[in-house]
Amino acid sequence: MKFSELGLNDELLKAIKRSGFEEATPIQEQTIPLALAGKDVIGQAQTGTGKTAAFALPILQNLEKQHNTIQALIIEPTRELAIQTQEELFRLGRDEKARVQVVYGGADIGRQIRSLKKQVPAILVGTPGRLLDHLKRKTIDLEAVNTIVLDEADEMLDMGFIQDIESILSYVKNRKQTLLFSATMPKPILHISEKFMNNPEIVRIKAKELTADLIDQYFVRAKDSEKFDIMCRLIDVESPDLAVIFVRTKRRVDEVNRGLQARGYNAAGIHGDLSQARRMSVLKRFRAGKLDILVATDVAARGLDISGVTHVYNYDIPQDPDSYVHRIGRTGRAGQNGMSVTFVTPNEIGYMRTIEQLTKKKMEPLRPPSDDQAFRGQLKVAKSKIEDLMKEDLSKYTQDANELLENYSAVDLASALLKNLSKDSSKVEVKISSEKPLPYKGGGRRSGGGRGRGHYGHGSRGGHGSRGGYRGGDRNHRGGDRAHGHGGYRGDRSRRSGGGHNFVIKNKKD
Numbered sequence: 001m002k003f004s005e006l007g008l009n010d011e012l013l014k015a016i017k018r019s020g021f022e023e024a025t026p027i028q029e030q031t032i033p034l035a036l037a038g039k040d041v042i043g044q045a046q047t048g049t050g051k052t053a054a055f056a057l058p059i060l061q062n063l064e065k066q067h068n069t070i071q072a073l074i075i076e077p078t079r080e081l082a083i084q085t086q087e088e089l090f091r092l093g094r095d096e097k098a099r100v101q102v103v104y105g106g107a108d109i110g111r112q113i114r115s116l117k118k119q120v121p122a123i124l125v126g127t128p129g130r131l132l133d134h135l136k137r138k139t140i141d142l143e144a145v146n147t148i149v150l151d152e153a154d155e156m157l158d159m160g161f162i163q164d165i166e167s168i169l170s171y172v173k174n175r176k177q178t179l180l181f182s183a184t185m186p187k188p189i190l191h192i193s194e195k196f197m198n199n200p201e202i203v204r205i206k207a208k209e210l211t212a213d214l215i216d217q218y219f220v221r222a223k224d225s226e227k228f229d230i231m232c233r234l235i236d237v238e239s240p241d242l243a244v245i246f247v248r249t250k251r252r253v254d255e256v257n258r259g260l261q262a263r264g265y266n267a268a269g270i271h272g273d274l275s276q277a278r279r280m281s282v283l284k285r286f287r288a289g290k291l292d293i294l295v296a297t298d299v300a301a302r303g304l305d306i307s308g309v310t311h312v313y314n315y316d317i318p319q320d321p322d323s324y325v326h327r328i329g330r331t332g333r334a335g336q337n338g339m340s341v342t343f344v345t346p347n348e349i350g351y352m353r354t355i356e357q358l359t360k361k362k363m364e365p366l367r368p369p370s371d372d373q374a375f376r377g378q379l380k381v382a383k384s385k386i387e388d389l390m391k392e393d394l395s396k397y398t399q400d401a402n403e404l405l406e407n408y409s410a411v412d413l414a415s416a417l418l419k420n421l422s423k424d425s426s427k428v429e430v431k432i433s434s435e436k437p438l439p440y441k442g443g444g445r446r447s448g449g450g451r452g453r454g455h456y457g458h459g460s461r462g463g464h465g466s467r468g469g470y471r472g473g474d475r476n477h478r479g480g481d482r483a484h485g486h487g488g489y490r491g492d493r494s495r496r497s498g499g500g501h502n503f504v505i506k507n508k509k510d
């Protein structure tokens with residue numbers, strides 16, 4: 001459906017056009033008219049299907065610009081998500097000069113207070129802790145707030161946050177509308193939410209599966225001690241544009257990140273113990289394609305919208321099945337394809353089952369690539385780099401090149417170049433400390449489990465189809481130096497994931 005049929009004003013339609021959105025997604029189509037009409041809404045739809053704009057657009061339209069009060073409050077579970085949402089609101093509300101501000105922890109509160117004093121925002125986005133801090137200091141006034149949004153609502157109403165949310169709500173004396181959005185909405189939470197909502201309309205986008213349709217989901221059975229080497233080989237063969245690796249603990253983030261760097265990958269880690277400045281700079285570099293791999297705890301599992309994430313690796317399987325849905329949802333967004341690989345140790349099979357029951361989708365077994373296949377993957381990347389180099393002006397090297405050619409054969413020189421540009425990563429030994437395993441959860445056997453279908457046995461040699469099919473030319477402007485080396489394997493995948501989804505998001509990347 002066209003956005004123009006949803007009752008949005010011209011400024012917003014202009015901003016939508018500028019964003020490159022051609023058609024409203026199903027969640028937008030169904031919730032925007034309800035929210036515009038002032039109804040309470042619970043919106044559940046797959047990751048990456050535009051839930052942010054689904055609440056942002058009606059809020060922007062319903063603002064009384066001349067009122068110098070906070071009229072809408074959006075609560076987000078993480079600082080990064082708060083920032084991202086503020087940015088999207090700012091982008092969409094630019095033509096109307098909507099005043100949007102964001103407050104989050106780990107940043108200088110004095111500065112936030114000064115900025116709130118200078119200009120009262122019409123829309124405030126924030127994380128619960130920092131919002132409460134401001135409320136206690138009386139540096140924000142929520143009396144005039146009409147609309148409250150709980151993004152990632154199930155998380156906000158779960159044990160960790162519910163008390164904070166209740167406290168915040170107690171300051172919003174004239175709340176007229178409550179909007180809840182998430183990709184997951186477990187029943188008990190739904191019940192909680194209905195208690196403080198007013199006759200909410202529940203919009204649940206019916207999809208065959210809970211996870212986004214465009215994500216191919218695999219699992220690898222491996223012992224904890226084997227995971228790191230296997231993952232490196234997978235990365236070599238897959239050569240993701242951008243990958244997110246989720247691990248269970250902060251220590252693991254640091255260790256896996258250091259291990260990847262030692263093997264020559266362009267990685268960085270993010271977790272809650274890092275300074276906010278560090279977290280922001282890592283994410284900024286990742287968004288800009290200056291980093292290829294982000295190693296993260298669940299702090300990055302929800303909501304982050306980073307275009308070009310082609311792969312999600314669950315180095316550690318999540319304990320909570322909802323978390324799986326959000327984690328892998330960092331790929332396969334806005335109509336793009338994606339792939340997820342979840343490592344499962346023998347005693348974690350039960351967790352995988354629980355996940356599959358929730359998602360209604362089976363993960364396909366994936367056989368770990370051999371060292372040789374990984375090496376071939378590396379070489380393919382190196383060759384691609386050489387091809388790029390050949391396009392540059394090399395004239396000032398000619399004389400020395402000729403000197404080298406007098407002493408060495410062209411084959412030896414090319415081999416040396418390949419050696420230099422590829423990292424034979426298996427040579428660097430990396431040991432990741434073991435973590436307490438998840439408590440055993442029965443599972444039983446599963447046919448085919450762990451043996452894989454042998455994707456790498458064929459296809460990865462074929463020169464044809466290189467860079468083929470899967471993401472088109474879109475990847476070229478990513479700066480990452482590993483962004484090369486598509487092979488027959490990908491071509492294979494693009495065929496597989498062709499028609500699986502039941503709606504299409506059209507956007508500028510198509």
Ligand SMILES: Nc1ncnc2c1ncn2[C@@H]1O[C@H](COP(=O)(O)OP(=O)(O)OP(=O)(O)O)[C@@H](O)[C@H]1O
Binds near residue numbers: 028050051304329
């Ligand atoms: N109608 C549309 N057409 C094309 N792209 C869109 C449309 N609406 C939103 N997008 C883009 O889709 C991407 C994902 O949107 P968004 O982050 O809002 O997803 P989400 O549903 O909130 O996902 P999550 O559950 O992970 O939070 C964003 O880059 C956004 O700009």
Ligand SMILES: [Mg+2]
Binds near residue numbers: 151
């Ligand atoms: Mg979201």
